[in-house]
Amino acid sequence: MKRYLYNTLRGAALALVAASVASCGGDREIPPMIIPTAPDGMEATTTIAEIKEKYFDSANRNYTVQDPIGTLEDGTDMIIKCRVISSDATGNIFKTVYFADETGAIPFAINAYDLYESYQFGQEFFINLTGLYAGAYGYLVQIGGSNGATSSPARLEEDVMAEHAYGNGLGNPSAVDTLTVDLATLKAATLGTPNWFKYTAQLVRVNNVRFADAGVATLASQSTNTSRTILDAEGNSIVLYTSGYSDEDIYSLICPEGYGDIVGILSYYTNTWQLVILNLDGLIGFTPVDHLPTSGEPEGSGTLEDPYNVTRCLELLNTNTYTSDKVYIKGIISSINDLDYTNYGNATYFISDTGKGFDALEVYRGYSLNGEKFTKADEIQVGDEVVIYGQLTIYNSTQEVNQGSSIISINGKTSL
Numbered sequence: 001m002k003r004y005l006y007n008t009l010r011g012a013a014l015a016l017v018a019a020s021v022a023s024c025g026g027d028r029e030i031p032p033m034i035i036p037t038a039p040d041g042m043e044a045t046t047t048i049a050e051i052k053e054k055y056f057d058s059a060n061r062n063y064t065v066q067d068p069i070g071t072l073e074d075g076t077d078m079i080i081k082c083r084v085i086s087s088d089a090t091g092n093i094f095k096t097v098y099f100a101d102e103t104g105a106i107p108f109a110i111n112a113y114d115l116y117e118s119y120q121f122g123q124e125f126f127i128n129l130t131g132l133y134a135g136a137y138g139y140l141v142q143i144g145g146s147n148g149a150t151s152s153p154a155r156l157e158e159d160v161m162a163e164h165a166y167g168n169g170l171g172n173p174s175a176v177d178t179l180t181v182d183l184a185t186l187k188a189a190t191l192g193t194p195n196w197f198k199y200t201a202q203l204v205r206v207n208n209v210r211f212a213d214a215g216v217a218t219l220a221s222q223s224t225n226t227s228r229t230i231l232d233a234e235g236n237s238i239v240l241y242t243s244g245y246s247d248e249d250i251y252s253l254i255c256p257e258g259y260g261d262i263v264g265i266l267s268y269y270t271n272t273w274q275l276v277i278l279n280l281d282g283l284i285g286f287t288p289v290d291h292l293p294t295s296g297e298p299e300g301s302g303t304l305e306d307p308y309n310v311t312r313c314l315e316l317l318n319t320n321t322y323t324s325d326k327v328y329i330k331g332i333i334s335s336i337n338d339l340d341y342t343n344y345g346n347a348t349y350f351i352s353d354t355g356k357g358f359d360a361l362e363v364y365r366g367y368s369l370n371g372e373k374f375t376k377a378d379e380i381q382v383g384d385e386v387v388i389y390g391q392l393t394i395y396n397s398t399q400e401v402n403q404g405s406s407i408i409s410i411n412g413k414t415s416l
Contacts, residue, residue, distance in 0.1 A: 033170075035169060035170055036166070036167030036168065036169065036170075037167075037168060037169070038125075038126045038166040038167070038168040039166065042079065042126045042166060043079070043081070043126075044079055044080055044081035044101070044126070045072060045076050045077065045078060045079045046072070046078045046079065046080060046129070047080065047101055047102075047103040047104070048080055048082065048099070048100065048101050048103050048104040048105060048106050049103035049104040049197060050103070051069075051078070051080070051106065051129065051134065051141075051143075052104055052106060052141045052197055052200075053197060054134075055134035055135070055136075055141055056136070056139075056141050056192065056197075057136065058139075058191060058192050060136070060150070061136070061137075061138050061139050061270055061343070062135075062136060062137055062138065062150060062151055062152045063135050063136055063149055063150060063151070063152070064133055064134075064135035064144070064146065064147040064148060064149060064151060064152065064153045064154070065133060065134050065135055066146075066149055068130070068131050068132060068133055068146070069129045069130055069131065069132050069133065069134055069143075070130060071130055077128050077129075077130040078128070078129040078130050079126055079127065079128050079129065079130075080099070080101060080126070080127050080129060081101060081124070081125075081126050082099040082100055082101040082124070082125055082127065083099065083100055083101070083122055083123065083124050083125070083172075083175060083176060084097060084098070084099060084119045084120060084121055084122060084123045084125065084171070085098050085099065085100045085105060085121070085122075085176055085202070085203040085265070086098035086107075086121070086203070086265055086278060087116040087121050087278050087279070088113070088114065088115050088116050089114075089116045089278075089279065090246050090247045090250055090278065090279045091243060091245055091246040091247055091250075092242060092243050092246035092247075092250055092276060092277060092278065092279070093243075093265065093276060093278065094243060094245070095109065095110055095111060095112065095113070095115070095155055096108065096109055096110065096115075096142075097110060097115050097119045098201055098203070098265055099125065099127065100176075100177075100201075100202060100203070104197060104198060104200075104201070104202070105200070105201035105202040105203070106141060106142060106143060106201050107140070107142045107143070107201050108127075108142065108143045108144065108156065108161065109142055109143070109144035109145075109152075109153055109154070109155040109156060110144075110155055110156050110157075110158060110161050111155035111156060111157050111158065112157075112158040112161075118158075118162075119165075120170060120171025121171050121173055121176065122171045122172040122173040122174070122175050122176045123167060123168075123169065123170060123171040123172065124167070124168040124169050124172070124175070125165050125166060125167055125168060126165075126166040126168060127164055127165045127166070128164045128165075128166075129143065129164070131164070132144070132145070132156070132164060133145055133146050133147070133153050133154075134153070135147065135151075135152055135153040136152060137152035137153075137269075138268065138269035138270045139191060139268060139269075139270065140200055140201065140267060140268045140269065141200070141201075142201075143156075144156055145157075145160070176203065177203075178203050178204065178205050178263060179199070179202050179203070179204045179205070180204065180205045180206075180207065181199055181204050181205075181206060181266070182206065182207070182232065182236075183206065183209070183230075183231075183232045183234075183236035183237065183238055184232075184234065184236050186199065186236075186238060186266075186273050187236050189273075191271065196268075199266050200266065200267070200268050201265065201266065201267065201268075202265070202266050203263070203264070203265055203266075204263070204264070204265075204266045204275075205261055205262070205263045206230070206238070206261065206262050206263075206275065207261045208232060208233065208259050208260075208261065209230045209231060209232050209238075209259065209260070209261070209262060210230070210231055210232075210257075210258065210259050210260075211228060211229075211230060211231075211240075211255035211256065211257070211286075212228070212229035212230070212231055212237075212334065212335065212355075212356065212357070212382055212383075213228050213229070213255045213334065213335070213356050213357030213358065214255050214256060214257040214258075214289070214356075215254065215255065215256075215257050215289045215292075215293070215356075216254075216255070216292060216293055216354065216356035216357060216358035217254070217255055217292070217334075217356060217357030217358045217360070218251065218252050218253060218254055218255070218292075219240070219242040219250060219251055219252075219253050219255060220242040220243065220244040220246070220250075220251035220252075221244050221251070222244050222248075222251060222252070223244045223245060224244040224398070225241065225242070225243050225244055225245075226241075226242050226244060226251075227239040227240070227241050227242075227274070227335050227336075227337045228240045228242065228255055228335060228357060229334070229335045229336070229382045230262065230275065231382075233259075237381075237382060238273050238274070238275055239272055239273065239274045239275065239335070239336075239337070240262065240264075240274075240275045240276075240277070241267065241274040241275065241276050242276075242277070249280065250277070250279070250280060253280065253283075254288075254289040254290070254291070254292060255289070255357070256283060256286030256287055256288050256289055257286065257287040257289055258285075258286055258287040259285070259286075260283060260284050260285035260286035261284040261285055262275055262277065262282055262283060262284070263277065263278075263281070263282040263284065264276050264277040264278060264282050265278070269338065270338055270339075270340055271338075271339060271340065271341065271342070271377055272336070272337070272338060272339070292358060293358060295311055295314075295358075295359050296309070296311050296353050296354075296359075297311065298311045298312035298315045299311070299312055300312050300328075300329075300330070302325075302327035302328055302329075303327075303328055304328050304387075304389075304408070307327075307328035307329055307330040307387055308327055308328065308329045308330070309329075309330055309331065309353050310329065310330075310331045310351055310352050310353045310359065310360065310361045311353055311359060313329055313361050313392055313401075314359060314361060314399065316392060317392060317394060317399040318399075322392040322393075323392075324391060324393075325391070326389055326390055326391050326405075327389070327390070327391075327392065328387060328388070328389055328408065329351070329361075329387070329388050329389075329390070329401065330385070330386070330387045331351030331352055331353060331361065331385070331386065331388075332351060332352060332353070332354065332355035332383065332384070332385050332386075333349055333350070333351055333355070333380060333381065333382050333383065333384045333385075333386060334350045334351060334352045334354075334355055334356055334357050334360045334382065335349065335350045335357060335360070335382060336348075336349040336350075336380065336381075336382060337349060337350070339374055339377060339379070339380070340374070341373075341374040341375050341376055341377055341379065344365070344373070345367065345368075345372075345373025345374050345375070346365040346366060346367055346373070346374065346403075347363075347365070347366060347367075347368075347374055347380065348362065348363065348364050348365055348366075349362075349363050349366070349380065350362055350363070351363060351386065351388075355382075355383055361399065361400065361401065362398060362399070362400040362401070363388060363390070363400065363401040363405055364395075364398075364400045364401060364402065364403050365403040365404070366388060366390060366401065366403070366404070366405035366406070366407065367404065367405065367406050367407070368380070368406075368407055369406070369407050369408075369409075369410065369414065369415060369416060370406060370407075370408075370414075371406035379416070380407070380410065384410050384411055385410070385411050385412070386407050386408075386409065386410050386411075387407070387408040387409045388401065388405050388406065388407050388408060389405060389406050389407075389408050390402060390404070390405025390406065391404075391405070
């Protein structure tokens with residue numbers, strides 16, 4: 001896997017050579033490539049693990065520490081020596097670069113596009129953290145600029161990041177280690193535990209997994225970020241998070257069938273592990289699918305005795321014939337985006353008639369049985385059949401069950 005992003009780096013190198021040729025008149029001698037070199041004597045004075053543990057706050061999901069990162073007790077700047085382990089070349093990672101050293105990995109929020117050109121996959125950097133800001137988004141510790149105490153760090157302007165980051169050589173994919181991890185280990189790596197610190201923001205490989213939505217849904221919809229559930233043979237799950245603003249060959253890919261391996265950045269949002277592939281090379285050994293199935297028949301009248309099925313709900317939303325009245329809806333949970341059992345007690349998840357991602361309906365920030373708050377991470381799971389009571393709506397072009405819905409039953413049970 002150390003050659004995982006070879007093609008990405010090769011493309012960047014070829015573009016650089018082509019630009020050099022053009023600037024020299026085609027047949028003229030190509031000037032030597034300038035290889036960045038860190039200042040003599042620069043060395044690491046801290047580690048990524050130390051930074052993550054120092055600025056982690058289990059009491060807040062989104063925050064920016066109001067004081068900038070300072071110095072060591074002797075006045076020495078806080079410097080990490082690290083390598084780039086991500087690429088935004090396909091657009092599936094947005095305005096972020098992930099760096100790793102031997103102790104861990106951490107994202108930097110940067111207000112720029114095409115960061116892979118300046119921060120090449122596998123390229124070594126010394127980064128002076130002194131004067132930058134630490135914080136978190138959905139508990140994931142990251143580095144950025146000054147922002148409000150209850151907001152994640154602001155994106156660093158490109159020139160500010162450049163003032164703190166010193167490249168030391170060109171991209172070197174062979175120097176990047178991809179950690180292998182299984183879903184059972186991640187399930188046990190809860191917020192703030194040693195393995196949580198170890199795996200967050202790392203480039204990882206998860207072996208022998210399958211898509212819950214195989215053959216029935218694309219990785220995402222255009223202009224819509226989407227979560228797809230990945231399962232192992234024991235039923236452990238993780239979310240594959242894909243940007244609807246990535247290259248079309250990524251977001252429009254139909255979830256492949258069979259078991260395979262996935263390589264991507266292991267992110268974390270609130271209480272959910274998320275995998276983010278850098279490009280389609282990150283899907284290994286699966287069987288491609290070339291077309292989606294057709295929809296089922298709309299059924300139900302929206303009552304408790306005769307709830308709508310999901311196809312009926314989508315028909316009402318597509319034809320703008322839904323009302324503001326609350327209705328009963330029956331479906332199978334196909335994916336869970338966010339289940340917050342520690343703060344607000346609500347969940348955002350998708351239901352469909354088949355339990356797959358095809359023709360699924362979003363349930364936005366709904367509550368558990370009888371409208372009570374969720375109190376456990378596994379209170380609902382992919383594959384559960386639920387009847388919910390809520391209001392159909394369209395919010396900013398998203399078809400959904402409005403915030404505040406209640407679950408009436410889970411797999412036929414009306415209590416936990």
